[in-house]
Amino acid sequence: MKSTEDKLNHVMVEFYEKLSSWEQAVVKDKGYSLPLVHTVEILGGNGPMRMKELAEKIGVTTGTLTVQIDKMVKLELVTRKPHESDRRSILVELTSQGHELYEEHDALHLQLTGELTAKFSDEERAQFLSFLQRVNAEF
Numbered sequence: 001m002k003s004t005e006d007k008l009n010h011v012m013v014e015f016y017e018k019l020s021s022w023e024q025a026v027v028k029d030k031g032y033s034l035p036l037v038h039t040v041e042i043l044g045g046n047g048p049m050r051m052k053e054l055a056e057k058i059g060v061t062t063g064t065l066t067v068q069i070d071k072m073v074k075l076e077l078v079t080r081k082p083h084e085s086d087r088r089s090i091l092v093e094l095t096s097q098g099h100e101l102y103e104e105h106d107a108l109h110l111q112l113t114g115e116l117t118a119k120f121s122d123e124e125r126a127q128f129l130s131f132l133q134r135v136n137a138e139f
Contacts, residue, residue, distance in 0.1 A: 044102030048093035
């Protein structure tokens with residue numbers, strides 16, 4: 001008989017794989033790469049960010065991020081601008097087109113969340129939120 005921890009491990013991996021597949025399909029339909037959309041999600045949720053902060057949040061090097069941001073500038077999704085108080089830093093921020101992509105993608109996430117938790121009671125939703133926040137805090 002499998003332990004609770006073993007079952008939890010397999011369920012978490014299955015959830016991650018299903019969510020990743022869903023995300024990949026949604027992004028593919030729009031013609032964007034997953035890293036590009038993740039960058040839009042982070043900027044949309046956090047506002048303008050320094051390149052170094054953004055790279056850390058995404059989990060890539062600043063060199064890798066520079067290539068990604070170059071593509072996004074060409075697609076008119078982001079702009080680069082000098083940081084007001086730190087002249088060595090560059091801020092990256094979403095353009096209006098970037099904000100549109102963020103809002104559209106965020107709405108799809110909200111829809112999926114609603115579908116996945118539709119049969120949950122309000123109390124179960126609150127518990128699930130609490131559990132996920134605790135799990136996220138461990139990263």
